[in-house]
Amino acid sequence: MSFSHLGLSPEIIRAVTERGYTKPTPIQMQAIPAVLSGSDLLAGAQTGTGKTASFTLPLLHRLSENSVKSTSNKSSAIRALILTPTRELAAQVEESVRDYGKYLKLNPMVMFGGVSINPQKRLLQGRVDILVATPGRLLDHVHQGTVNLSQVEILVLDEADRMLDMGFIRDIRRILSLLPKQRQNLLFFATFSDKIKELATGLLDRPKMIEVARRNVTAETVAQKIYKVERDRKRQLLAHLIRKDNWYQVLVFTRTKYGADRLVKQLADERIQALAIHGNKSQSARTHALAKFKNGSLQVLVATDIAARGLDISELPHVVNFDLPNVPEDYVHRIGRTGRAGASGEAISLVSVDEYHLLADIEKLIEKRLPVEVVTNFGVTSHTKPEPIADERKHTPKDSPRPPRSNTKSLPQKSAKKSTPRRVTGSKKFDARPSSSRRGAKRSDR
Numbered sequence: 001m002s003f004s005h006l007g008l009s010p011e012i013i014r015a016v017t018e019r020g021y022t023k024p025t026p027i028q029m030q031a032i033p034a035v036l037s038g039s040d041l042l043a044g045a046q047t048g049t050g051k052t053a054s055f056t057l058p059l060l061h062r063l064s065e066n067s068v069k070s071t072s073n074k075s076s077a078i079r080a081l082i083l084t085p086t087r088e089l090a091a092q093v094e095e096s097v098r099d100y101g102k103y104l105k106l107n108p109m110v111m112f113g114g115v116s117i118n119p120q121k122r123l124l125q126g127r128v129d130i131l132v133a134t135p136g137r138l139l140d141h142v143h144q145g146t147v148n149l150s151q152v153e154i155l156v157l158d159e160a161d162r163m164l165d166m167g168f169i170r171d172i173r174r175i176l177s178l179l180p181k182q183r184q185n186l187l188f189f190a191t192f193s194d195k196i197k198e199l200a201t202g203l204l205d206r207p208k209m210i211e212v213a214r215r216n217v218t219a220e221t222v223a224q225k226i227y228k229v230e231r232d233r234k235r236q237l238l239a240h241l242i243r244k245d246n247w248y249q250v251l252v253f254t255r256t257k258y259g260a261d262r263l264v265k266q267l268a269d270e271r272i273q274a275l276a277i278h279g280n281k282s283q284s285a286r287t288h289a290l291a292k293f294k295n296g297s298l299q300v301l302v303a304t305d306i307a308a309r310g311l312d313i314s315e316l317p318h319v320v321n322f323d324l325p326n327v328p329e330d331y332v333h334r335i336g337r338t339g340r341a342g343a344s345g346e347a348i349s350l351v352s353v354d355e356y357h358l359l360a361d362i363e364k365l366i367e368k369r370l371p372v373e374v375v376t377n378f379g380v381t382s383h384t385k386p387e388p389i390a391d392e393r394k395h396t397p398k399d400s401p402r403p404p405r406s407n408t409k410s411l412p413q414k415s416a417k418k419s420t421p422r423r424v425t426g427s428k429k430f431d432a433r434p435s436s437s438r439r440g441a442k443r444s445d446r
């Protein structure tokens with residue numbers, strides 16, 4: 001099966017081919033014909049499955065086929081609206097639209113908060129066919145009368161579950177009320193919930209339904225392990241692990257924005273260069289950190305789940321859960337960034353006693369007990385007996401990092417390479433509870 005079999009125009013196929021794609025991914029094989037047929041769509045797919053192209057390519061095709069319909073009046077007549085939960089995802093999606101549509105005469109635009117609104121207003125005075133937006137900033141434009149949504153033919157809600165988790169439901173409903181009744185709706189989610197069901201029921205008209213398999217998080221290429229460690233020694237352990245094998249491109253997840261900033265400072269004290277990316281950072285700081293991380297000039301990027309969500313940073317060698325996520329599905333999203341496309345990667349979790357219940361939830365979800373790795377002198381709790389040190393010579397004191405500044409007496413010196421496999425339990429795939437009962441919803445878009 002190739003892209004030309006899916007009925008896409010030669011201009012689009014040319015752009016896709018130039019990008020190096022030879023074969024559609026499973027979500028693309030299913031979604032592209034469905035969208036081309038004009039149906040509404042309810043699609044379950046995570047980042048990394050090729051979902052962006054699965055709606056962008058047929059959307060471009062449909063708009064370019066009916067380009068005569070496009071109004072020629074001066075005010076913007078936006079024909080497709082793509083809503084995303086985060087600024088970074090909006091920027092990435094628009095980049096894809098631009099790239100896949102480069103041989104078509106359609107103008108995309110991206111808008112999100114955290115940056116000046118005036119350049120966006122100026123762009124809106126010109127022709128915009130496809131608008132990629134975060135809900136908060138779009139409503140700011142609505143309130144100022146600078147955007148016209150009355151000609152929207154196709155609506156895409158990308159990562160709708162995350163938008164709901166972030167508290168965007170009222171904004172979304174308000175935006176929906178401004179769109180023409182006659183339109184095509186595409187709703188993408190990563191994790192199904194009652195809230196998604198409710199939104200889909202009200203929004204979609206006899207939708208085609210697609211769900212592609214979740215990425216296999218237990219893929220051989222991702223080595224998952226946990227270190228049991230006292231909470232206040234996590235940063236020392238992290239610094240030790242990074243330095244020991246001179247890790248580069250380490251993506252570290254913390255649960256809070258404050259925790260991310262604090263960790264960046266602490267790593268700087270250990271002379272490890274790190275930057276944070278989260279909702280309180282200015283857009284330029286986020287873009288700068290991400291660019292440095294992607295081009296390999298930043299050793300460590302510390303991120304919260306919301307900021308990292310949907311980012312196209314993949315095939316990372318090291319992902320570290322400095323804090324375990326409250327929502328087990330986020331563990332899957334986080335570690336899905338390592339070892340993609342056959343590259344090997346390592347996903348490490350630093351787990352303190354107060355997080356054991358979160359670890360249990362994660363292991364239940366992934367149907368697997370995670371092996372425990374031990375580094376001596378790092379506060380391993382009593383019930384996990386350290387394995388004997390495999391190779392003493394490797395870890396002589398001269399290899400040890402310089403002393404941590406805290407009041408701890410002993411240094412991290414030895415790492416036991418052997419893991420302690422544990423019993424496999426649990427069989428539940430999804431936590432079907434409404435996500436509202438599981439998450440601390442926070443919006444960080446505006």
Ligand code: AMP
Pocket residue numbers: 020021022023024025028046047048049050051052053312
């Ligand atoms: P997404 O799930 O949209 O975030 O896409 C994940 C990654 O897969 C992106 O880097 C895309 O550029 C890439 N991708 C999308 N479609 C294909 C394809 N058919 N073949 C190879 N790579 C693809």
